Amino acid sequence: MPTFHIELFEGRSIEQKRKFVEAITRVTCETLGCEASSVDIILTDVKRENWATAGRLWSDPEPSV
Known part of the structure; x- marks a missing residue:
């Protein structure tokens, strides 16, 4: 049973x-040959203030150049 844990910024x-x-379910079934009922997907909405890349929070303003 494929299970996907997907984190994305809130707002969708x-x-x-x-x-x-x-x-995701359709492509998983086509690729793995499984039934849709066996595919679980867990979506987690994350606030930009709780996600950082390269030492910078996504909620922070763009640095000026």
């Missing part, structure tokens, strides 16, 4: 999430 609509999980 329920319709965007619905389309996203439908696409």
Whole structure:
């Protein structure tokens, strides 16, 4: 049973999430030859203030050059 844990920035609509999980499920079933009922997807919305890349929070303003 494939299980996906996906973290993304908050703010996507329920319709965007619905389309996203439908696409992931379809491609997983096509690729792995499994039934849709065996595919689990866990979406976690993360605030930009709780995510950092290269030592910088995504909520911080862009540094001036």
